[in-house]
Amino acid sequence: MARKLLLEHINVPGINTLEVYRQKGGYRAVEKALKTLTPDDVVEEVKKSGLRGRGGAGFPTGMKWSFLAKPEGVARYLVCNADESEPGTFKDRFLMTHIPHALIEGMIVASYALGANTSYIYVRGEMMPQIRILERAIEEARAAGFLGKNILGTGYNLELYVQPGGGAYICGEETALLESLEGKRGNPRIKPPFPAIAGLYGCPTVVNNVESIAAVVPIINDGGDEYAKIGIGRSTGTKLISASGNLVKPGVYEIELGLPVEEFIYSDEYCGGIANGKKLKATVAGGSSVPILPANLTLKYANGEPRLMSYESLSEGGFATGTMLGSGGFIAFDEDQCIVRNTWNFSRFYHHESCGQCSPCREGTGWMEKILHKIEYGHGTMEDIDLLWDVQRKIEGNTICPLGDAAAWPVASAIRHFRDEFEWHVKEPMKSQSTNYGLANYANPIEKQVEVKQDNL
Amino acid sequence: MLKVEETQPVEFSSALLEKFDEIVKRYPEGKQKSALLPILHLVQAEYGWTSVPAMDKVAEYLAIEPIEVYEVASFYTMYFLQPKGKYVLEVCRTGPCCLVGAEKIMNHIETRLGVKEGEVTADGLFSWRGVECLAACGFGPVLQIGPEYTFYENLTEESVNKLIDDLRKK
Numbered sequence: 001m002a003r004k005l006l007l008e009h010i011n012v013p014g015i016n017t018l019e020v021y022r023q024k025g026g027y028r029a030v031e032k033a034l035k036t037l038t039p040d041d042v043v044e045e046v047k048k049s050g051l052r053g054r055g056g057a058g059f060p061t062g063m064k065w066s067f068l069a070k071p072e073g074v075a076r077y078l079v080c081n082a083d084e085s086e087p088g089t090f091k092d093r094f095l096m097t098h099i100p101h102a103l104i105e106g107m108i109v110a111s112y113a114l115g116a117n118t119s120y121i122y123v124r125g126e127m128m129p130q131i132r133i134l135e136r137a138i139e140e141a142r143a144a145g146f147l148g149k150n151i152l153g154t155g156y157n158l159e160l161y162v163q164p165g166g167g168a169y170i171c172g173e174e175t176a177l178l179e180s181l182e183g184k185r186g187n188p189r190i191k192p193p194f195p196a197i198a199g200l201y202g203c204p205t206v207v208n209n210v211e212s213i214a215a216v217v218p219i220i221n222d223g224g225d226e227y228a229k230i231g232i233g234r235s236t237g238t239k240l241i242s243a244s245g246n247l248v249k250p251g252v253y254e255i256e257l258g259l260p261v262e263e264f265i266y267s268d269e270y271c272g273g274i275a276n277g278k279k280l281k282a283t284v285a286g287g288s289s290v291p292i293l294p295a296n297l298t299l300k301y302a303n304g305e306p307r308l309m310s311y312e313s314l315s316e317g318g319f320a321t322g323t324m325l326g327s328g329g330f331i332a333f334d335e336d337q338c339i340v341r342n343t344w345n346f347s348r349f350y351h352h353e354s355c356g357q358c359s360p361c362r363e364g365t366g367w368m369e370k371i372l373h374k375i376e377y378g379h380g381t382m383e384d385i386d387l388l389w390d391v392q393r394k395i396e397g398n399t400i401c402p403l404g405d406a407a408a409w410p411v412a413s414a415i416r417h418f419r420d421e422f423e424w425h426v427k428e429p430m431k432s433q434s435t436n437y438g439l440a441n442y443a444n445p446i447e448k449q450v451e452v453k454q455d456n457l
Numbered sequence: 458m459l460k461v462e463e464t465q466p467v468e469f470s471s472a473l474l475e476k477f478d479e480i481v482k483r484y485p486e487g488k489q490k491s492a493l494l495p496i497l498h499l500v501q502a503e504y505g506w507t508s509v510p511a512m513d514k515v516a517e518y519l520a521i522e523p524i525e526v527y528e529v530a531s532f533y534t535m536y537f538l539q540p541k542g543k544y545v546l547e548v549c550r551t552g553p554c555c556l557v558g559a560e561k562i563m564n565h566i567e568t569r570l571g572v573k574e575g576e577v578t579a580d581g582l583f584s585w586r587g588v589e590c591l592a593a594c595g596f597g598p599v600l601q602i603g604p605e606y607t608f609y610e611n612l613t614e615e616s617v618n619k620l621i622d623d624l625r626k627k
């Protein structure tokens with residue numbers, strides 16, 4: 001059995017209460033940090049752990065913390081990003097529902113490390129049940145003396161509040177989140193200045209994902225070096241993977257980074273294989289924004305070596321033959337799924353969620369949705385496929401925030417790897433309305449190195 | 458539930474105002490605008506939607522311009538700018554849920570309720586709409602119903618029928 005650091009006690013009855021959470025060793029990290037470590041010591045441990053941001057970008061958490069500006073007499077803020085809206089990602093909701101105190105404990109330790117006396121957990125508005133769970137947990141923690149004034153007699157003060165969003169994917173982008181927390185529309189800010197210098201209310205601010213903050217607890221309990229021993233290379237520790245799509249056992253799994261993808265999909269300890277005895281056609285390994293890969297490239301690199309669940313291994317081969325770990329939203333497509341339809345669905349999502357500030361994103365996502373709709377419903381031409389490629393190229397890299405890239409990548413990768421399926425929709429418009437393209441040649445791991453150019457169109 | 462017409466002025470109850478006051482305390486002096494999103498949720502829970510008179514009243518309470526409230530309410534998807542059914546079935550329509558049959562569930566709901574997406578049933582009880590990923594993809598198809606935003610997971614046509622019947626009886 002792999003080591004579990006976050007979900008070890010997930011099946012213990014009552015683990016959502018402070019009492020049971022403490023029986024299982026909860027709040028030790030708060031006692032240890034506040035009573036025996038300086039804030040800088042805590043930052044140092046997190047640096048040593050090699051923990052990388054679990055929200056999607058994978059930026060080293062300790063380094064991010066050390067960039068926080070500390071001007072005299074100015075408040076600093078820690079804001080937890082619990083907006084979780086990336087299609088395919090549902091680990092944060094799971095963690096907050098079942099072990100809310102893991103997040104509260106992490107927030108206390110992280111706030112102490114950053115010198116924040118007021119911190120916010122920004123939860124997407126749709127998660128009202130989780131907001132109520134967190135508020136109850138905060139009350140329990142306050143009653144036990146872990147929040148409020150003079151925590152555990154150490155002189156450290158912290159107020160922790162839960163803020164609901166209003167329903168907008170873009171508010172997961174950290175500067176849009178801060179705008180939203182200030183009571184405005186979720187329009188991402190132009191950077192610099194980065195939040196570490198001017199974030200919430202213009203004050204130095206750190207924004208971290210739920211899972212990143214929860215991971216601070218085992219890091220402080222066991223030490224950063226211990227944490228760094230788990231995983232592989234620069235992908236240290238454990239990661240929550242949200243598994244969805246056509247799997248025997250979809251759900252949230254905690255894996256040690258470095259687990260072979262094949263084992264994750266097919267072993268009984270994890271997803272248990274593809275549902276209904278079907279074959280795997282494709283995967284989106286890290287949430288809807290990362291490139292889609294055909295089954296063969298999911299399981300193996302182009303040179304035939306096995307692919308692992310880690311930041312480096314999933315991106316092996318660049319965008320030509322690889323993808324990204326992203327937020328860990330692992331979506332599996334079986335042989336009956338239509339890549340064109342899914343790409344259209346994702347494009348509609350990004351068009352719907354574009355905040356509208358930049359023309360390439362606002363207009364480009366709309367055009368991609370339109371063209372994909374046309375192809376999916378049997379009215380497409382071969383030129384449309386090229387036009388689609390052209391539009392996505394013009395969005396990528398030309399926008400204020402990465403939502404533009406996130407909209408472009410799924411389209412680019414779908415055309416790169418499944419162009420024959422798009423062409424089939426054009427050539428067989430009638431047939432494509434009643435049947436789907438099926439597995440084609442994607443499921444068998446490729447034997448020999450296949451030359452795939454980044455820009456093969 | 459109270460029904461507020463477009464032109465009818467709104468007075469917030471003292472219980473509601475007390476909740477507003479509690480929220481404003483979470484932010485530093487002068488940053489009370491931060492309370493806007495949580496307050497709009499409370500308003501919608503009370504009245505079923507966010508009407509212009511209610512938004513004007515929120516602006517007055519927070520000492521901000523009405524436009525600052527409208528621009529926020531119109532940006533986020535959760536605030537209803539039109540009256541809806543008492544129960545709004547919000548079904549996830551995004552990729553991962555579609556892999557496991559979300560589209561079939563939406564068609565079924567449309568047939569069962571006999572109204573199109575966004576419309577209200579004649580008895581005023583139900584509306585439905587497709588929404589984007591609800592962070593429950595592994596348990597799809599899913600829907601949620603405000604103002605508590607209870608989640609219903611692993612939907613089948615039968616479980617949807619039962620849900621609708623139960624809500625009718627409530």
Ligand SMILES: Cc1cc2nc3c(=O)[nH]c(=O)nc-3n(C[C@H](O)[C@H](O)[C@H](O)COP(=O)(O)O)c2cc1C
Pocket residue numbers: 052053054055056057058059061064081082083084085086169170171172173174175207208209210212213401402403406
């Ligand atoms: C469009 C968009 C949506 C995002 N959504 C989320 C989200 O829901 N949750 C999250 O933690 N990070 C999200 N991020 C990443 C955040 O901007 C930010 O990098 C992250 O919260 C930092 O936390 P971490 O360093 O702990 O990962 C999103 C980014 C973009 C561009």
Ligand code: SF4
Pocket residue numbers: 170187188353354355356357358359361362399400401402403404
């Ligand atoms: S890229 Fe899209 S979502 Fe991001 S700021 Fe520009 S328009 Fe808004």
Ligand code: FES
Pocket residue numbers: 087088089549550551552553554555589590591592593594595597599
């Ligand atoms: S796709 Fe439906 S909950 Fe995520």
